Amino acid sequence: MRNRRVILTTRPTDIPQPEHFTLDECEVPDLGDGELLIRNRFLSVDPAQRGWALAEANYSTPVALGTAMRALAVGEVIASRDPEFRVGQHLYGWFDWQAYCICRADAVLRRVDRSAVPLSANASLLGINGLAAFIGLTRFGRPEPGEWVLVSTAAGSVGSFVGQFAHRLGARPVGLTSSRAKAKRCLERYAYEHVALYNEAGWAEELGQFAPEGMNVFFDSAGGEILDAGIRHMARHGRVVQCGTASIQAWSPPPQGPRHEREVLARRLQWGGFVIFDHVREFETAARTLIDWHHRGDLVIDEDISIGLETAPDSIAGLYRGENLGKRLIQLD
């Protein structure tokens, strides 16, 4: 059986572009003991893949050149030499940008219940995006009913859920995004009460108008000047959930910014670093709540699905161009 893969062939220094990847074809080897053969159905495209492709170790080891690009995916078990998994079962895990994946149990993040949500939603609502929104918000942000929740990248694959989950918990989400079209989606589809456009003048002052008493939670995936402004609009005892630093292009030499220690102290902030992969053991419990919310019928799950492995090499760059509306996935047949 032939496998088709998207290989990382040259190392990017910033956002991975099509020229860093090559599509190749190779034979699928025989399964060893304890191995699974997975047929991928939906490949995930995530901003974090930029970091995985870079040479500098961030909070994961870099993808080795000449191997399939590291990616999450939803796939079906088509052969199994691990008694814990059976043929026909669907899984979500580290199956990479390829048609078939041979892996072991440690690559599996979640077992998919096909009756719970549409298959693709296992890589969006029940994937790291929805799970990061839920676990980050409830474990780190801990909004009380009536509290303000500021969310950077509000229209993104995580932010679109943070707004909805905050609203469902009785809190009041305020979003930051980059365009009027995205702002409209935030207000109409993702339950945001207010949205500011961070590339227009005066946006930071708007935060003070939306919530004069200050923000109680800041779910930030941007860093940089967006973080700076958010921190200066926090209420006392506010919680800052650092879920990403997407706005910062390079960390060497270390970029400078205004010092925040006085804000942390005077506002009594709790500023925490949140990496979803530290919380894999909480996925099942979180997913059960999200499935329940989904069945009540009022969650919007926006997905931006392209067809075929050929769309993969430009897909991370596309995320950073801000062109997707919803969680970006690649469907394979």
Added chain:
Amino acid sequence: MRNRRVILTTRPTDIPQPEHFTLDECEVPDLGDGELLIRNRFLSVDPAQRGWALAEANYSTPVALGTAMRALAVGEVIASRDPEFRVGQHLYGWFDWQAYCICRADAVLRRVDRSAVPLSANASLLGINGLAAFIGLTRFGRPEPGEWVLVSTAAGSVGSFVGQFAHRLGARPVGLTSSRAKAKRCLERYAYEHVALYNEAGWAEELGQFAPEGMNVFFDSAGGEILDAGIRHMARHGRVVQCGTASIQAWSPPPQGPRHEREVLARRLQWGGFVIFDHVREFETAARTLIDWHHRGDLVIDEDISIGLETAPDSIAGLYRGENLGKRLIQLD
């Protein structure tokens, strides 16, 4: 009856110096209903008084010009029109730099048990210094046995206790201080395992030698470059307790420094602002533990006691010159 007071007469722009204060004398007025008359015995001198004297509101309102300098003190009730307090009782609270204080119950932070510790220790071990060390360390830092606890201003009135408390909890304190004499005290008296001198070249690299696996807790009262270096030596899931920002002279214009959001994220830090006055309701419980530790006989309580109100005007400046060895107090007769 005549009162003697140290009045703030001109507003400092940085560290209060003798010229900002005037000693005056005035009549003690009659007590109103619900008021107490306190005779001060030990006045506290604290780095936080700099902030209280400045015009710019920090996390407390500025001391009004023409009034006694805000200060904590230990005093004796010599008249009471509040049935909750009796003559002869000793109290710790907001009694200011003066011989006598008229106040209400809301100025009282703790009732003193004269049999528990020497009277002065109610303004050191059982004052905000020891209580900040204990509550900040146990509630925010939460060191596990064997973990590394980095402490800036390790020989100071808070740091001298953080080292001892960390050691008592089975953790391993590492101190930062400014002179070899203070380093010696940290190692010999305050239970520090290692001490680095932050004004000598290469001190930041020493942190990596002391604890190659990284610091688990950073109890920081300095901010600035000391904070920057500490953050870059934290272990994963480390807790940064921001208890002060003494190394930063001015916040306007906002000083710049290296961005920390990537460190917060990649190291999964929890960076929290800690202000001891948020925790007044925990004082009694904390004090009981500290009294118990004291009675077991192995706590060092270093106090630097000067005699008479006349020593007050230069005493804050003296703290910032780093001349005190132990908690600075002023004894009145």
